[in-house]
Amino acid sequence: MSAPVSLRGVSQAFAGSRGGRLALDGVDLEVAAGEFVCVVGPSGCGKSTMLDLLAGHTRPARGDVSVAGAGVRGPGPDRVMVFQEHALFPWLSVRDNVAFGLKNAGVPLEERDATVATWLRKVGLADAADLHPHQLSGGMRQRAALARAFAMRPQVLLMDEPFSALDAPSRDRLHVELQELWAETGVTIVFVTHNVREAVALGDRVIVLSSGPGRIIGDVPVTLHRPRVVESERVVALSATVRRLLDAADQLGISAPREGGDSYVTI
Ligand SMILES: Nc1ncnc2c1ncn2[C@@H]1O[C@H](COP(=O)(O)OP(=O)(O)O)[C@@H](O)[C@H]1O
Ligand SMILES: [Mg+2]
Structure with a gap:
C-alpha cells in the first residue's frame, strides 16, 4: 500500500x-x-x-x-508521521501504544492484537510489550514508534x-x-x-x-x-x-x- x-x-x-x-x-x-x-x-x-x-x-x-x-x-x-521525539504515551505500555491508533480506527480487538504482535516482533520488541516508555532505551522507543506507524498500514x-x-x-x-x-x-x-x-x-x-x-x-x-x-x-x-x-x-x-x-x- x-x-x-x-x-x-x-x-x-x-x-x-x-x-x-x-x-x-x-x-x-x-x-x-x-x-x-x-x-x-x-x-x-x-x-x-x-x-x-x-x-x-x-x-x-x-x-x-x-x-x-x-x-x-x-x-x-x-499519512503517518514519525518524529525525532518518539511521542509515545508515557502512561501506556508499549503494546497499548502500538494499539492506540488501531483502536481509534475501530479495528476489532482480535485483529488489533494480532497486528500489534506482528509489528512488535518485526521491530524486535516482542519481549518489551508490557514495558512503559520510560523503561526503554532511546533506540527501543523509536522502534516502538516505528511499530506504531507501520501497524497503521x-x-x-x-x-x-x-x-x-x-x-x-x-x-x-x-x-x-x-x-x-x-x-x-x-x-x-x-x-x-x-x-x-x-x-x-x-x-x-x-x-x-x-x-x-x-x-x-x-x-x-x-x-x-x-x-x-x-x-x-x-x-x-x-x-x-x-x-x-x-x-x-x-x-x-x-x-x-x-x-x-x-x-x-x-x-
Ligand atoms: N509555526 C511557525 N510559526 C512561525 N515560524 C515558523 C513556524 N514553523 C516554522 N517556522 C519557521 O520556518 C522556518 C523553517 O522551519 P522548519 O520547517 O522547522 O525548519 P527545519 O525543520 O528544516 O529545521 C524557520 O525559520 C522557522 O523558524
Ligand atoms: Mg525540523
Missing part, C-alpha cells in the same frame, strides 16, 4: 515583523508510489514545514500539495529526523531495519534529516534544500545496493558531493533573505 506524493509550486510563509517570512520557496517535488525519498538541508530550511504540509497539519501559502492524486485538505490515516510515512537523538550504534541498526521494513511493505517514505550521510544511506533519491527559505538545489539519485550503512565508502563519497552542493549554494547566497526582496511576501 503506497501512494505518490506531489508538491507543485509550494511556498510557505509564517507571520513575521514585516508581513510573511518565507520558510519554503517554490518547491516542486514528485515522489513515486513506493519510493524512499530523503530531503536534506540545514536546520531551519523548512524540512519540518514540508512534512507538516504533507501531513495536512498546515496549508501552503501558495501551490498545491497532493497525495495519491488528491489535494491534501487535512490529516488522514493514509499508511500509504505514506513522513519521518522527521527520527534517529537524530540516538547513539550511533542504535541509529545504524535502525537504518538497516527501516530499509528492510520499507522493502517489505512498499510504503512511500519522505524522510527529512540535516544529516547528509543518513540521507544518502537511506534514500532512492536525495532532495537537497538550500538554507531557509528552502529551495530545491539538487535531486540526487542513489543507486547503491541496499541495505546501506552510513560508513560505507560509496555513501561517504556521494555524501561529499551533496555537501559540496550545499556549500556552493551557501556561497552563492542562493537563499539569503533580502529585506524587501522576494523572501518577503504578503500573507
